[in-house]
Amino acid sequence: MSERIPVKDVTPVKVHKPDAAKHENAYTPRSHIYVRAVEGTLETFRRFFGLIFLGTFVILPWIQFNGNQAILFDIGAQRFNIFGLTLWPQDLTLLAWILIISAFALFFVTTFAGRVWCGFMCPQTTWTFIFIWFEERIEGSRNKRIKLDQRKMDFDKFWRKSLKHFSWVMVALLTAITFVGYFTPIDQLFVDFFTLSTSFWAGFSIVFFTFCTYGNAGWMREIMCTHICPYARFQSAMFDKDTFTVAYDSARGEKRGPRPRKIAHENLSEKGLGDCIDCNLCVQVCPTGIDIRNGLQYECINCGACVDACNGVMEKMNYPKGLISFTSEHELSGGTTKIVRPKLVGYAVVLAIMTGLLIFEIMTRVPLEVDIIRDRNALYRETNDGLIENVFTLKVLNKSQTAQTYRVEVIGLEGHKYIGENTVQVVGGEVFNLPISIAIDSYALEEQVTEFRFHVQAIDSENSIEVTESSKFIYR
Numbered sequence: 001m002s003e004r005i006p007v008k009d010v011t012p013v014k015v016h017k018p019d020a021a022k023h024e025n026a027y028t029p030r031s032h033i034y035v036r037a038v039e040g041t042l043e044t045f046r047r048f049f050g051l052i053f054l055g056t057f058v059i060l061p062w063i064q065f066n067g068n069q070a071i072l073f074d075i076g077a078q079r080f081n082i083f084g085l086t087l088w089p090q091d092l093t094l095l096a097w098i099l100i101i102s103a104f105a106l107f108f109v110t111t112f113a114g115r116v117w118c119g120f121m122c123p124q125t126t127w128t129f130i131f132i133w134f135e136e137r138i139e140g141s142r143n144k145r146i147k148l149d150q151r152k153m154d155f156d157k158f159w160r161k162s163l164k165h166f167s168w169v170m171v172a173l174l175t176a177i178t179f180v181g182y183f184t185p186i187d188q189l190f191v192d193f194f195t196l197s198t199s200f201w202a203g204f205s206i207v208f209f210t211f212c213t214y215g216n217a218g219w220m221r222e223i224m225c226t227h228i229c230p231y232a233r234f235q236s237a238m239f240d241k242d243t244f245t246v247a248y249d250s251a252r253g254e255k256r257g258p259r260p261r262k263i264a265h266e267n268l269s270e271k272g273l274g275d276c277i278d279c280n281l282c283v284q285v286c287p288t289g290i291d292i293r294n295g296l297q298y299e300c301i302n303c304g305a306c307v308d309a310c311n312g313v314m315e316k317m318n319y320p321k322g323l324i325s326f327t328s329e330h331e332l333s334g335g336t337t338k339i340v341r342p343k344l345v346g347y348a349v350v351l352a353i354m355t356g357l358l359i360f361e362i363m364t365r366v367p368l369e370v371d372i373i374r375d376r377n378a379l380y381r382e383t384n385d386g387l388i389e390n391v392f393t394l395k396v397l398n399k400s401q402t403a404q405t406y407r408v409e410v411i412g413l414e415g416h417k418y419i420g421e422n423t424v425q426v427v428g429g430e431v432f433n434l435p436i437s438i439a440i441d442s443y444a445l446e447e448q449v450t451e452f453r454f455h456v457q458a459i460d461s462e463n464s465i466e467v468t469e470s471s472k473f474i475y476r
Contacts, residue, residue: 032149033222035132036142036284040308046119050126061181066401073183079429085362086399086429090369097358104354108347110238112339113326114245118231119303124224127175127217128287134167142284168218169210176209222288226299236298241329242338246302248282248293248324249332256293265319275323279313282306282324292324302326367400370456372471379474387417387439388475394434396456398426405460408434412452413473415444423459438473448476 063070065083072081080087080095087094106117118125139145139160151157181189184202192198193206216224225232239245256276263271276293283291285305290297292306310324328337375391383389398404405425410416420436450473458465 031289033287033289034142034145034284035287036281036309037136038281038285038305038309038312040304040311042304043308046303047129049120050129053121053126054130058178061178061186068401069185071182072185075183077429081401081429084401086367086401088369088397088399091365091399094358094361094365097354097361101351101354101358104347104351107238108344108351110235111240111243111344111347113302114239114243115232115235115300115302118225118229118301122301124216124229125287125301125303127171127213128221130171131168131217131221132287134171135164138164138167165218168214172210172213172217173206175213176206179209180205222299225288225301232298232301236296238343239296240341240343242341244326244328244337245296246292246300246304246307246324247296247327247329247332248276249322249327250293251332253293253323261317265317275314275319277313277317281309281313285309366465366467367398368404368406368456368458368465368467369397369399370454370467370469371395371397372454372469374471380476383439385439386442388442388445389419389437389439390473391435391437392471394436394454394456396424396426396432396434398428398430398432401428403427404458404465406456407459408436409455409457410438410452411455411468413438413440413450416440416452416473440473442475445473445475449474 060071061069068081070081070083074081078089109117135145139148148157148160177190177193178186180202183205189198189202193203198206220228252274253276254274255272256278257273258277258279259268259271259273263273265275268274282293283289283306285308286292287303287305288299288301290299292300304326307324307326311321314321314323330337371394373393373395375393379390381389381391394408396406403425405423408422408424410418417439418436419439421434422436424432424434426432451470452473453468453470455468456466
């Protein structure tokens, strides 16, 4: 009891808070970012790629295939039509394969080229740049937009702001109608919406997605990328020193600072200057408002806007391009990038295997499904002729998009009598309930439960479409 617990005297640590006066212009999540327009090779490619993506999104639901909408995810009917392929809830494994392949494709691309999905294909980025395009055309360049927001409300500011938001709402509305058109026939949807005769869920979905598109691309913008999207948080786990990302060459750029254009590039070291003239254009063109010169940051979406802006400045200064570029950590440190490496090869192998399995499952998929339902009121009954009879209902699902004629046969039950239709025609994408009875002499039954098979085969199809399902004939 005489032992005492040693106590360590800890001197309180003084917390040094940042001086707010020195950081009043620093970027915060609630600051409005005025994105500056930029021209360059990457910007041209991004616009071209975005135009292809946008055009594909708009055109796909209007394409017809076999007289039907080529891509239609009909949730009410529980079937997805993808050109000639119809997926049902029973085909959930195919959807799982598609999602797995998409995930590994994203991992592969991210390991190789960083967050290029975010910068070039992500709908949030694409629609944000569309909204910024309308903003520039109506309110003017970056500096004009800043001055416009600082002005008090007058007629000029009022009509510009009104026209901008009206344009945003129209783009959001057309986007929402097109998106909902993937889930309900789009040609009728346009007519019903503008005549105010849509169903409740279709109308609600259009209003909801209009609001989401307008809010995300018009107001939230970079907040979606920096604070809401989970991909920005875990994508760095897929990076390595050979991943191509947008990066600033600090060894070449520092010490940064302004200088007259007459100083030759060869004489910069004598002046104690690097190639960076500290023009801040790389910050002004960034849609997430970061300074790429601070190093790799999770907010960077690899859109390459800062690359084009910096290359333009280097060209005007007669300096070599590439101060900011798509490069790897190894290249920045003077080494070489290893394209073929274990992680990238691993993702490629898994992606190839998954793709092969998906193709195999699609190729071997039988567009026919048969469910057998027994009569639960009586397991068996005896007819006036002294035969033992079992009653079944065959649910024949035609999983194709064209009508098929099927023949039903019973295999493995010698001496049976088939009662009912043995040939039925089923419309594409429909379920046909076929009630039948099977009767047999009791002396031909050696056991109380006899296993047999129903064989259903398409008789007017060029391909071999057939399904065999087991069942049981019960007696006593």
